[in-house]
Amino acid sequence: MEWFRLSLQLNNFPINRAEKLLRQIQDIPENKYQEYLDGRLDSIFKFHLENNPFYGRFCRTGNCEKWSDVPVMKKADLQQPLKNRLTKGFNNRKKTYVGKTSGSSGQPFIFAKDRFAHALTWAGFNNRYQWHGINLNKSLQARFYGIPLDFYGNFQERVKDRISLRRRFNIFDLSDKKMEHFLKRFEGSPFEYINGYTSAILMFAKFLRNKNVILKDICPSLKSCIVTSERLFENDKILMEHALGVPVINEYGASEVGLIAFESSQNEWILNSEDLYVEILDEENNILPAGQEGRVVVTSLYNKAHPIIRYDIGDTGIFSKEGNLKRPKLQKLIGRTNDLAHLADGKVVPGLTFYYVTKTIIADSGSIKEFIIIQKALDTFKIEYVSDREFTEEQVQKILAAIQKYVGKNLNVSFERKTLLIRSKSGKLKQFTSLI
Structure with a gap:
């Protein structure tokens, strides 16, 4: 049973159509990719300009004759009631997925994606995970995340975990006693990968190191560890890979846009160029070439429910000179601009x-x-x-x-x-x- 696919379908997310489109995009030749991106950027910009009153007001400052004229959006621009920002025809929950950012940057807000765009995001995640032998439909995940403590939120997350082949390791208690419990859960369980916050998994890895235990010896089915949301330092990565006994993979994303970049088996951060357009800008919003540090700005190419167009994600980074338009690479992710x-x-x-x-x-x-x-x-x-x-x-x-x-x-x-x-x-x- 493909539980991941089934859970998306039961919630009206057209994952089959999304996976088909993703394959079509990936089949576009490199010499035709500029044409694809130009077409999508023009299409999504005009769609929101014509159908989203909020975005129409946001762009009122003048004409946008070229892409660099399109104004940059920041979280502060979006911190108003969601109903004021939705595109016409997408105020029905049956047509949209509504989520909330964690607010770890100090600026949380509620966002929306149309259901096809959200399905396309998950198709992208599954595609990248398969680079490392992980299949979201079949692979059991050890999930190092927090969890809502209220009854309804807790119950809802545990149901989602069960359907999505995830087993939650609650990171709000990282005492040695709890770590012992974590370790016992890996014994005899067919976990294929760990996914979660860097700091929590690092704590677990240090616990294993101090016990002189390699986790893959305890759980032979383990293939990899995917860390997200927090900075991974190279020395910590080395420690974690030794203690866990599997490769540690960097994932870079944001709730409101999905997967931004993912580490390949060649240890390269490959940017998502299929349903996102990522730019690096300076403080005056000029587009910077590869090799220069600037602000990470993202456009969602398919989200019709809510404009995410030239959106300043709040991070700083550098493009690699080795990438190309179809397969751009992130040389370095430096951190939050407000830190x-x-x-x-x-x-x-x-x-x-x-x-x-x-x-x-x-x-x-x-x-x-x-x-x-x-x-x-x-x-x-x-x-x-x-x-x-x-x-x-x-x-x-x-x-x-x-x-x-x-x-x-x-x-x-x-x-x-x-x-x-x-x-x-x-x-x-x-x-x-x-x-x-």
Whole structure:
């Protein structure tokens, strides 16, 4: 029984038609791909301009003679009631899929996709997973995610998990006792892949390392691990692959647009060019060539229910020079554009700088499980960490010296050991947060 396909069909998502279109798009020759993209961009832009009053008002600033004239949308532009943003004829729930972003960036909002566009998204996921021998219709997933705690939401997610061949590993409790329970669940279970938030799976991998256990020895059916939603550092990837005994694959996506990029078996991040059009723009909205860092901006080529046109996803990245129009590649995903630390002297530092500096120093200690950095004022930062024991004075001094060297001088940095770190409602762990 193909449970994944059946669950989509029962919910009126035309997955068969979506998979057929995906195959047709993938069969387009490279020398014809520009024509395909130009046609889709023109079609979806004109459709929303003519049928979506919200988008018509949004584009009122002038004529768009070429694609670069089309205005860039940000989350702030969409944070108004959904009914104000829906395309004519798509206010019926039978025609639309409605979802909500996690808000891990601090800017959650409700979005909509027409049912064909949503089916096309899932067809894309299944296609990419098959690169690594995973079939969403047949492969059992160990799902390292959060879960709603209210009765209805919890029940709904568990039903969806059962139908979609997913078994939930609730990441709101990552104690050693819970990790022992996780490990026992892998014994004798035919899991083919792990999917979930990077930080939670990393914690599990460290637990396995400390027990000197390789998970694939416990669960021989395991083929791969797919991490999403949070940054994966190269050293962490090496640790995870050793502890899990399978390849760790990077997935980059967003609820409102679907799959943006996926790592191939050759360790290349292949961008989704079938139902999305991805650009890298500078601060003045100029299109940047491959090799230059800028804002990731996405257009959904098939979503008729809601305009996602030149939408600033909130990330920064770099295109690879090795890609082409049909198979573009992401050289690097740098992080959230709003994860910046502003210092008293006017200096602006990427928040991940703190994470890199601190991580390189404390990674040698197996007792430190995870940590976050919080900026409380222009010159005040707090590091919260989960560890078997307090930082030693030597560790503290090394961290302070590194922060002074790589970030700035005259900063007040405090440390607090915690039994657990606060995650978002979805279970994500935000590595750097600015409260100013």
